[in-house]
Amino acid sequence: MTEPLVRVTRGSLTDEELAALTAVLMARAAAVQAAAPAARIEPIARWQRLERRPSYFSPFSWQQAA
Numbered sequence: 001m002t003e004p005l006v007r008v009t010r011g012s013l014t015d016e017e018l019a020a021l022t023a024v025l026m027a028r029a030a031a032v033q034a035a036a037p038a039a040r041i042e043p044i045a046r047w048q049r050l051e052r053r054p055s056y057f058s059p060f061s062w063q064q065a066a
Contacts, residue, residue, distance in 0.1 A: 005028070006021075013021070 006025070
């Protein structure tokens with residue numbers, strides 16, 4: 001098991017500490033995105049408008065498998 005990147009403890013951050021934490025996390029996120037640009041996949045809608053879908057398909061219809 002890997003160790004977590006950030007550990008949350010009690011206390012409050014100063015403005016400088018919060019800015020430093022934000023900069024580190026943003027730099028890490030940018031590095032991950034730059035390292036794998038080919039891994040980006042466009043999202044596919046998983047929903048359908050019910051009014052555009054027929055209410056009945058034959059049991060042997062190719063559309064029923066979709």
